[in-house]
Amino acid sequence: MAGMMRQVVLAAYARGNPRPSDFRIEQVPIPEAGEREILLKTLWLALDPLIRFSIDEKLLSGATHMQLGEVMFGPTVSEVVASNHPDYAVGDFVEGRTGWREYAIVAPDRSDYRGPPRKLDPGLAPVSTALGALGGPGQTAHEGIVTVGRVKPGETVVISAAAGAVGSIAGQIAKVLGARAVGIAGGPDKCRALRDLGFDAAVDYKAADFADQFKAALPDGADVYLDNVGGDVTLAVLPLLNRGARMPMCGYIAYYGVGMEGPGPDHLPGFYRHIMAKGLEIKGFAGIFAGQKGLDDIAGWMKQGKIRFPEAVVEGLEAAPEAFASVFSGNAHVGKLLVRVADKA
The missing domain is CATH 3.40.50.720 (NAD(P)-binding Rossmann-like Domain)
Structure with a gap:
C-alpha cells in the first residue's frame, strides 16, 4: 500500500508526569506486508497509564523500556487491510500492541509474549471494548x-x-x-x-x-x-x-x-x-x-445488561500525546480513555 502515515515517537524521557512535548509526530512510508505478515490499519488506540513505566530514562519497573526515537507502544484495535498469513483475512478486526501509529506490520508467527493478534467479533460488542471492558482493564x-x-x-x-x-x-x-x-x-x-x-x-x-x-x-x-x-x-x-x-x-x-x-x-x-x-x-x-475466564464472564454480564462500559474518546492520532499527559494531571475522563485513529477501511 503506497503512501505516507503518521506515528508518534518518544522525543524525551519523562521527568515526573509526562508532558505532550515528550512526544513527536513523524511521517513515514506505509510499510508493506511480507511473507506470513499482515498489514494493520489502526482504528483505536488505548492510552494505558502503565505505559508511563516504559518512558523513564532508567528502567525502574515493568517489562518494556523505550529508547528515544522509538514508536510509542500500546494496545490497539486494528483492521487487517492486507494479509499474507492464512489465519487472517482482509477485513478481520484484531487487538494487539502495535503502538501509536496509523499502520503496522505484524508477523503473527513471531509475536511478543502476549501471542499473536487476537481476533475480535464485532457482533459481540463494539470492537473498542477489546481495549477496555473486554480487554486488559476488564481482565x-x-x-x-x-x-x-x-x-x-x-x-x-x-x-x-x-x-x-x-x-x-x-x-x-x-x-x-x-x-x-x-x-x-x-x-x-x-x-x-x-x-x-x-x-x-x-x-x-x-x-x-x-x-x-x-x-x-x-x-x-x-x-x-x-x-x-x-x-x-x-x-x-x-x-x-x-x-x-x-x-x-x-x-x-x-x-x-x-x-x-x-x-x-x-x-x-x-x-x-x-x-x-x-x-x-x-x-x-x-x-x-488472567486468561479468558474473566472476559467470558464480563461478556455474559454485558449481554444481561449488568455491566456497562463507559468510554472517553479523543479524536485523531495527533491528540494522543496531550491526552496521555492528561491521565496524570487530573483529567475529567470516565471509563476507558481511547483515541479514535481512523474509521474502518
Missing part, C-alpha cells in the same frame, strides 16, 4: 474482585481511581456479586457517573470534607480495597479496613512519576502497623495475564 477488574479480592455477597468493596477503565468495571462486578461498592474519584462529575453506573456511594477525594464523606460512606468499614492509586488516598482507606480485609493492588499512579524513593515523611511505620493490627492480606497482581 484486571475481574482478577482483582473475583480471584484476588474473593468478594462475597454482603461485603463492602472500596475502589480507588473508580472512574477509570479498571475501577468502573470492578465496581460493577462487585455489585453483580452482591457486594456494596464504594468508589473514590476526583470531582463531583466523576462521582455522579459512578452512582449512575450503580455504585452505592462515590466519594470525591478532592473535596475539602473528603475524610468526613468517606467515613460516612463506610459505616461498617470495608472488607476489600482494590487499590489503583496509593498515596494519600490509600492512607485514608487503611484505618477504615476491617480485620482480615483483602487489598488487591493493581496500580499506584500516585507514584508513577517517582523513583524508588519518594519524598518524606516516611509512612511505612503506620502502614506496617495497619497490616499487623488488622491482619491485612495485600497482593499485587497483573490482570492482563
